[in-house]
Amino acid sequence: MEITLLGFVLGLLLLAIPLYILYAFRINLMQKALVAFGKMTVWLALTGFCLYFILQWNNVLLNILWIVLMALAAAVMMVGKARLKSSKYVIPVFVGLLSSALVIGLYFLFFVAGLKNPFDARYFIPVIGLLIGSMIGVNANALSVYYSGLQHHSALYYYLLGNGATHKEAVNYFVRRALQKSASPWISSMGYMVVGVAPVILWVMLMSGVTLIAAVCYQLLILILLFSTSLTSLLITLWAARRYSFDEYDKLKGK
Numbered sequence: 001m002e003i004t005l006l007g008f009v010l011g012l013l014l015l016a017i018p019l020y021i022l023y024a025f026r027i028n029l030m031q032k033a034l035v036a037f038g039k040m041t042v043w044l045a046l047t048g049f050c051l052y053f054i055l056q057w058n059n060v061l062l063n064i065l066w067i068v069l070m071a072l073a074a075a076v077m078m079v080g081k082a083r084l085k086s087s088k089y090v091i092p093v094f095v096g097l098l099s100s101a102l103v104i105g106l107y108f109l110f111f112v113a114g115l116k117n118p119f120d121a122r123y124f125i126p127v128i129g130l131l132i133g134s135m136i137g138v139n140a141n142a143l144s145v146y147y148s149g150l151q152h153h154s155a156l157y158y159y160l161l162g163n164g165a166t167h168k169e170a171v172n173y174f175v176r177r178a179l180q181k182s183a184s185p186w187i188s189s190m191g192y193m194v195v196g197v198a199p200v201i202l203w204v205m206l207m208s209g210v211t212l213i214a215a216v217c218y219q220l221l222i223l224i225l226l227f228s229t230s231l232t233s234l235l236i237t238l239w240a241a242r243r244y245s246f247d248e249y250d251k252l253k254g255k
Contacts, residue, residue, distance in 0.1 A: 078093050103232075150174055179231060
């Protein structure tokens with residue numbers, strides 16, 4: 001389904017509705033809304049411009065490079081959203097994002113979707129990009145819970161050690177809290193997926209020529225994919241970032 005220039009302009013006119021509501025009720029968000037819309041437009045235009053050439057060339061190395069850049073940008077955003085003070089956490093977050101998205105994403109494309117060439121830009125970039133993008137907000141909250149827990153409840157960590165717990169057992173308390181924070185949004189979304197995100201994805205698949213049964217199956221599998229990638233990425237990140245929180249004697253480093 002293509003969209004005409006007139007249709008696009010008519011669609012843009014719908015923005016007048018929320019802007020008028022903000023103005024009518026004197027909600028001081030008009031400028032922020034316009035700035036946010038402008039930023040979104042610029043980023044979408046730049047992304048679309050880059051993806052146009054990537055899809056035209058469809059080069060494996062170029063496709064992987066694009067995913068690496070996406071993961072790096074997502075890692076920077078995640079560290080910012082998690083309010084981690086040091087930029088050194090970008091590397092472990094990047095490792096967690098990229099490794100989990102690539103491994104689980106390629107497994108889905110090759111074994112589940114049955115693609116002979118899972119690195120085809122038409123499938124590789126949207127699927128891996130979806131996995132990376134879906135983890136930013138969820139795992140940023142989980143990382144915030146984990147590191148704020150270590151910082152503000154360090155006495156609990158030493159209390160557990162003093163009562164015979166190993167380092168792994170003591171840390172696992174904080175890891176469990178982070179995993180719970182990461183898993184909760186996905187578990188909740190399973191309950192309202194029929195009236196939430198699902199209709200949008202189903203609609204896109206149906207417009208792409210996918211049968212209804214296949215679209216429903218893919219919707220279910222995609223949610224499982226996102227759930228698996230989110231938790232896996234978080235565990236890899238916490239493992240990779242361990243040396244930033246503990247010294248060689250398993251003592252908490254100063255923040």
